[in-house]
Amino acid sequence: MQDINSFNAREIREAFRGGTLSQPTPGLAPGYVQANLVILPQSDAFDFLLFCTRNPKPCPILDVTEVGDWEPRQVAPGADLRTDVPLYRVWKSGTLVDEVTDIRDLWQEDFVGFLLGCSFSFEAVMLAAGLPVRHIEEGKNVPMYQTTIPCQSAGRFSGNMVVSMRPLTPKQAIQAVEVTGRFAKAHGAPLHFGNPEVLGIRNINSPDFGEAVTIRENEIPVFWACGVTPQLAIMKSQPGLAITHAPGYMFITDVRDEELTFS
Incomplete structure (x- = not known):
């Protein structure tokens, strides 16, 4: 079996998607940007986008998907936000109701996905x-x-x-x-x-x-x-439905760490 330490970002995502790997992501795919995930209905998406814009330190935006699209085309073309995170959290009215490894059966046509920068990078x-x-x-x-x-x-x-x-x-x-x-x-x-x-x-x-x-x-x-900040906002603000990553179980993008730096 291939050593997990040699996996690139795409291979790690495929392992999560296939269920052959499920663990916190610190240290995985070194050199690739990791991201926090928030998924909300379109009706709540603008308010959350504004929240991120006003709080760029804990919520730096890397990518926002089109309505209903689970592919983060800017940071990981071909990836699937429904399967490529090792552990998701499901929130209803601000209450954590479940943790799952696949959200395909929960996906809605009005969902918008947000990927936010992570200090693991x-x-x-x-x-x-x-x-x-x-x-x-x-x-x-x-x-x-x-x-x-x-x-x-x-x-x-x-x-x-x-x-x-x-x-x-x-x-x-x-x-x-x-x-x-x-x-x-x-x-x-x-x-x-x-x-x-x-x-x-x-x-x-x-x-x-x-x-x-x-x-x-x-x-x-x-x-x-820390990019877990939006989860506190979800708990306090109580949107009807929200899906996030579990803390420490990040989405790994195809972006290289050096692409996030400034000279």
Whole structure:
């Protein structure tokens, strides 16, 4: 059997589609941009598009599909948003009602798919720069936390920001600002490093999403805006139906990481 570490983005998606692979995506298809997914009926799509435009740090738009079209033609021609994510979440009136690996039977003719940038996209660059990425080291999903930072409201959508965390030494944190700041479409530079209570996070060892990772004695938590933010907005705003990726189970595009950077 082919080593999963040698799979490119298309091969990973085909493995998800065929049911031969289902796992969190950190570290998979290194060099390819990973994306958060939100699917909404057309009646809610404009408000959500406006929400993303007003909150580009947690919600950087990579692609928006045509109404009823499950193919993200700009970032992964030939892909299928109904099958190519390893784990989906189904929301009804803001309540999580199911997690599934295939949404073909749930697809509606008025659905619009949104793909949003993800911080997994800069992790290969962090590793290449000699910066540790602890959740990859430990084989875990990235830790993510709800904060008290409010997003700008748009139409029916509002809510607080979610952040992801990677522990680094203070010197490494400064380097990470430079390395990740070039990836504006993947959340860019960190929002904060140090005391998590500033963000309203009470227990760094109990993330709201993902898994806790080891923070060593000489390290501090470093926080980036996170594309799980729309899921909080869905919980608060309660659209009749929404489908998202499960946190850490991303859509992998054909776009290369370097295409998201600016010189």
